[in-house]
Amino acid sequence: MQHFDVIIIGAGPSGSTAGAMLARAGKNVLCIEKQHFPRFSIGESLLPHCMEFLAEAGLESALQQQAGELGFQYKNGAAFLKQGMYTDFDFTKKFGAGPSTTFQVKRAGFDKLLADEAEKQGLQIRYGISLIALDNSDDALTKLTVQDEQQNTSQLSASFVLDASGFGRVLPRLLDLELPSNFPIREANFCHIKHGITSPTFDCNKILITVHDQHDDIWFWLIPFSDGTASFGVVGKTERFDSKLSHEENLWQQLQQTPKLAELLGNAKPVNEARNITGYSASVKQLYGKNYALLGNAGEFLDPVFSSGVTIALRSASTAVPLVIRQLNGEQPDWEQEFSAPLRKGIKTFRFFVEAWYDSRFQDVIFSTKRNDGVTAMISAILAGYAWDDSNPYVAETARRMNVLREICIEFS
Structure with missing residues (x-):
C-alpha cells in the first residue's frame, strides 16, 4: 500500500493549487483525477481575488505568460444589461487592496495549465483514477480504495485527504455529508x-x-x-x-x-x-472531519451568477493547506475556527448577494442611476471576489447596508 502525506481528490483549480502549495512545502502529495486533461468545464470568468492565491501557489506567472496563446481574455470588471439599460462595474476602481484585474479563461486550457505547473513543482497526478471507498477509522492514516479505467482496484493511504472533486462531491457522497441547498432548483x-x-x-x-x-x-x-x-x-x-x-x-x-x-x-x-x-447548488453538514477537508464545490456551491465558484475553491485551498502542514507536523489545528468558520463567512456574503439578485433587491441597486462612487467601489470589491474583507462595510454589515441602499435607490429612481 503506497502511503502519501496528502492525497487530493481532483486536479481542478483547488486541487492543483493545494497540491502545488503542499509540494512546495516538501510534502509527499498525490492527486487522483477521474478524467483526463484537457477537459471541458464551466466557471470561465475568474475574479481578481483569485490571482492572489495563484501567486501564492507559484502558478500566476505561467497564467500571465500563456494567457494569449490559450485564448484567455483580460478582464477588468462586470457589465449588466436589463431591458436596454446598461451599467458596469470597473474593478480597477474597487474599494480596498488586492489585484483588480484577471482573465476570462477556457477552463480546459486553464485547468490543464495549473495541473501541469503544479506537477513541475512536485505534485504527482494520476489521471483516469476514481476513489470508490474510504476508511478513516484509523486515527493515524486514511485508507483509500481507488479504481482505474480498466476497473482494476488498488489501495493507497494518506495522513490527510483533501476533496477537490468539484461537482463530483466524492467525500460528501462516501461519508454521507450532503445537505440539500436552500436555493430553488x-x-x-x-x-x-x-x-x-x-x-x-x-x-x-x-x-x-x-x-x-x-x-x-x-x-x-x-x-x-x-x-x-x-x-x-x-x-x-x-x-x-x-x-x-x-x-x-x-x-x-x-x-x-x-x-x-x-x-x-x-x-x-x-x-x-x-x-x-x-440542481447544481449544494451544501454539506461539515467542511472537515477526521483527517480530511472539503475544498471548493466539493463543500458548497451557491450559484454561477457572480462567478464566485473558483474564488471560493482557491480561497479554501489557501486556507486549508497551512493547517494541513501544521497537522502533519504534529500540531492540532482548530479546523472549525481556522478553516470552516472563516471560509463560510465569505460564502455567506456571496450567498446574500445571490439571494438579493434573484429577489431583485440587488438588481434594483445595480441598475440605479443614483449609486455614488464610494458605494460603487465597495460593491465592485465584492464582485471582484473580496467577500472576506471586513473593512468593506458591505461585507461587515451586508444585509443592513444593502437593504438600506436598495430603499434609497427605489426612492430616488
Missing part, C-alpha cells in the same frame, strides 16, 4: 459560441450578465475570449424551460425573448454541443 443551458459581435460599444474586457426581458429570475452570461469565441449560457428555475426542447433549443429560445441581447448576438454560432447542469 435551477438549471443552466450553455455552450461555446463564435460570438460574431460587431458593436463598437461592446466591452470584451468584462463579463456581460443580462436579465431576461420577461422574467427577472432568468439571466444570461456572456464571457468573451480573446480568439473571438465566448461562453454563453442561460440560468433559470427548471419550470422556466421547456422539457420537450433540447438544451440548445432552450438556450436560443430564451435568447430570442431578450431582444437587445439577441441583437448583440445576431451573428453568433455555436462551436460545440449545448450542455445542461440542473
Whole structure:
C-alpha cells in the first residue's frame, strides 16, 4: 500500500493549487483525477481575488505568460444589461487592496495549465483514477480504495485527504455529508459560441450578465475570449424551460425573448454541443472531519451568477493547506475556527448577494442611476471576489447596508 502525506481528490483549480502549495512545502502529495486533461468545464470568468492565491501557489506567472496563446481574455470588471439599460462595474476602481484585474479563461486550457505547473513543482497526478471507498477509522492514516479505467482496484493511504472533486462531491457522497441547498432548483443551458459581435460599444474586457426581458429570475452570461469565441449560457428555475426542447433549443429560445441581447448576438454560432447542469447548488453538514477537508464545490456551491465558484475553491485551498502542514507536523489545528468558520463567512456574503439578485433587491441597486462612487467601489470589491474583507462595510454589515441602499435607490429612481 503506497502511503502519501496528502492525497487530493481532483486536479481542478483547488486541487492543483493545494497540491502545488503542499509540494512546495516538501510534502509527499498525490492527486487522483477521474478524467483526463484537457477537459471541458464551466466557471470561465475568474475574479481578481483569485490571482492572489495563484501567486501564492507559484502558478500566476505561467497564467500571465500563456494567457494569449490559450485564448484567455483580460478582464477588468462586470457589465449588466436589463431591458436596454446598461451599467458596469470597473474593478480597477474597487474599494480596498488586492489585484483588480484577471482573465476570462477556457477552463480546459486553464485547468490543464495549473495541473501541469503544479506537477513541475512536485505534485504527482494520476489521471483516469476514481476513489470508490474510504476508511478513516484509523486515527493515524486514511485508507483509500481507488479504481482505474480498466476497473482494476488498488489501495493507497494518506495522513490527510483533501476533496477537490468539484461537482463530483466524492467525500460528501462516501461519508454521507450532503445537505440539500436552500436555493430553488435551477438549471443552466450553455455552450461555446463564435460570438460574431460587431458593436463598437461592446466591452470584451468584462463579463456581460443580462436579465431576461420577461422574467427577472432568468439571466444570461456572456464571457468573451480573446480568439473571438465566448461562453454563453442561460440560468433559470427548471419550470422556466421547456422539457420537450433540447438544451440548445432552450438556450436560443430564451435568447430570442431578450431582444437587445439577441441583437448583440445576431451573428453568433455555436462551436460545440449545448450542455445542461440542473440542481447544481449544494451544501454539506461539515467542511472537515477526521483527517480530511472539503475544498471548493466539493463543500458548497451557491450559484454561477457572480462567478464566485473558483474564488471560493482557491480561497479554501489557501486556507486549508497551512493547517494541513501544521497537522502533519504534529500540531492540532482548530479546523472549525481556522478553516470552516472563516471560509463560510465569505460564502455567506456571496450567498446574500445571490439571494438579493434573484429577489431583485440587488438588481434594483445595480441598475440605479443614483449609486455614488464610494458605494460603487465597495460593491465592485465584492464582485471582484473580496467577500472576506471586513473593512468593506458591505461585507461587515451586508444585509443592513444593502437593504438600506436598495430603499434609497427605489426612492430616488
